[in-house]
Ligand SMILES: Nc1nc2c(c(=O)[nH]1)N[C@H]1C(S)=C(S)[C@@H](COP(=O)(O)OP(=O)(O)OC[C@H]3O[C@@H](n4cnc5c(=O)[nH]c(N)nc54)[C@H](O)[C@@H]3O)O[C@H]1N2
Ligand SMILES: Nc1nc2c(c(=O)[nH]1)N[C@H]1C(S)=C(S)[C@@H](COP(=O)(O)OP(=O)(O)OC[C@H]3O[C@@H](n4cnc5c(=O)[nH]c(N)nc54)[C@H](O)[C@@H]3O)O[C@H]1N2
Ligand code: SF4
């Protein structure tokens with residue numbers, strides 16, 4: 294801690310939000326621990342002293358008058374939001390009694406933990422909680438709500454989720470920002486790309502929506518939703534047929550080129566133009582420019598992988614730098630996620646061996662079904678922490694129907710009275726990450742960081758690790774691991790992270806310097822390309838592993854209408870509800886500091902005219918799963934057939950009191966068991982309210 298002005302202190306911290314940038318922060322506090330300023334850490338090589346607006350205003354979240362500071366017990370109806378204060382002892386007793394009754398009546402698998410990425414702190418995200426639920430014998434949760442379709446598609450091709458060091462991407466000369474709105478969701482990548490651009494790089498954006506990132510591009514290519522896989526195949530066709538590939542690279546580093554070459558004639562630019570809506574000339578130009586300038590970089594986003602065909606689409610795009618050999622040049626190739634550079638010791642942290650039987654796993658995207666249709670046994674107790682499933686998960690009405698069940702006991706550990714917390718029987722107060730210690734990796738840059746608490750725990754809040762430590766004690770779990778302190782958990786997490794160093798050594802280095810670079814760019818490009826974690830050790834254009842799973846071993850494209858159960862004649866528009874600038878998923882949606890004040894649906898003028906919809910009307914968006922009412926804007930940023938809304942707003946922001954995930958089905962993606970948020974077929978009509 295550094296005293297730098299009368300009564301003001303500056304402390305270092307790390308942003309715990311689920312954002313690729315994982316910024317270093319400088320927090321200025323007064324002597325009463327009130328935050329006066331939040332800035333980007335100037336010494337952090339990625340943050341470089343600037344952060345997003347959301348977190349510059351973080352004080353509004355930390356000191357928000359509606360934070361939950363004590364345990365609460367429901368007194369009203371489920372969902373009504375009426376609670377009474379109780380003590381921690383009473384809350385833990387309620388949980389103990391209800392969980393034990395569930396175990397006695399229905400078995401441990403009738404209890405379901407549900408968590409995601411409210412905090413990206415490694416030990417608070419997953420350690421003591423996993424140990425507790427394993428020992429309890431609860432059902433397990435498959436946590437695939439974010440990027441698992443793309444991660445799986447990428448890994449089938451490249452072996453692991455590792456790409457280039459983004460710091461070096463300023464050296465690229467041809468940059469494709471594909472299905473990611475970097476200006477909102479990864480601002481430091483955008484800053485690096487802007488530097489490349491100043492040096493003469495061309496920047497292409499491929500998206501369904503002319504978003505803020507597209508507005509900044511040299512060339513914006515707008516395509517129909519979920520047709521990216523086909524576009525990548527069209528580019529491969531031109532690269533291969535026009536001899537724009539690097540044969541030496543292909544021979545040395547890839548597997549299956551002959552098979553790909555035979556197949557690729559199926560995807561002529563003409564055919565791909567029909568599928569994607571992108572002109573033949575544009576497809577040829579894009580492929581020719583990309584193939585001619587080998588110093589290229591593709592920032593692979595999340596947009597197209599939130600579709601039924603998202604795993605394969607990611608795989609197809611991942612094949613492109615393997616054909617041109619872009620990987621050979623510093624800062625060139627691709628980056629989808631770099632999470633696997635960080636070898637967190639999950640085995641030590643989560644201790645699966647505490648489980649006495651091999652319990653079933655439930656996919657988090659199918660919570661609605663799990664709570665309403667699952668049997669043998671049904672779910673009778675649900676423990677939600679670090680997540681807001683009523684807002685973020687598919688098929689909202691089904692989830693709410695489940696949460697309303699009188700025979701379901703629900704615990705929610707939260708900072709705020711979210712739409713999910715309103716359905717709890719017991720609410721437990723959670724602190725913000727400024728109140729606890731944790732270590733952070735990024736899924737984009739290559740730095741590991743430590744964040745000490747900048748203030749004491751507020752009210753009666755307890756961080757996730759301490760909560761589950763106390764629960765374990767009450768349940769009589771006396772294995773040593775339940776006594777591990779946060780310091781011990783951090784050392785365990787870091788064991789094996791850096792070759793030749795113990796977890797304690799890495800931790801003590803972090804205590805001193807706060808930040809460690811975990812890998813160098815050259816590690817991947819020069820040493821690893823010949824030794825990838827695919828079965829052939831090479832970049833797999835043909836994947837035997839996919840073949841063995843009954844999937845197409847070669848890149849392919851399947852139209853999303855082949856997967857949907859929705860009647861696409863009745864529901865002809867594709868709804869894309871992607872993140873906005875102001876919130877982080879549904880976090881911060883209740884922290885009011887913005888110019889935007891309600892969710893908006895953007896619609897093309899032809900689609901609006903055909904429905905007698907005028908600008909600023911309230912419309913009903915609906916399909917067989919439900920409906921949502923919100924204000925409409927007629928916009929030339931969306932194409933005909935596609936409607937777009939930004940932001941995961943809380944229910945009360947919508948005229949219907951229900952959000953757009955109401956309309957999203959619980960089906961899973963082609964690869965990786967991911968959600969299909971953006972493959973949502975809807976109809977829109979003018980509303981009477
Ligand atoms: N401000 C802010 N930052 C965030 C988040 C946030 O909520 N707010 N969320 C964080 C999280 S958890 C994640 S996973 C990342 C996600 O960040 P991104 O990788 O940027 O992914 P999305 O924001 O989901 O979608 C990006 C783009 O995909 C487009 N899109 C939708 N369907 C398609 C398609 O079929 N093809 C193409 N080419 N584009 C399509 C959308 O129009 C949108 O512009 O951002 C993180 N950062
Ligand atoms: N329609 C649509 N739906 C989407 C997406 C989309 O693009 N479109 N994006 C999807 C993606 S990519 C993701 S990653 C998911 C995100 O889904 P979630 O991970 O559920 O994200 P949040 O909405 O941020 O909710 C996190 C909650 O954790 C709480 N929290 C924060 N810190 C702590 C803590 O230390 N302890 C506890 N107990 N709680 C804490 C916060 O207050 C917040 O309410 O949403 C998905 N849902
Ligand atoms: S939300 Fe992202 S950009 Fe904003 S401070 Fe946090 S890590 Fe940085």
Ligand SMILES: [Mo]
Pocket residue numbers: 311438439440
């Ligand atoms: Mo995510």
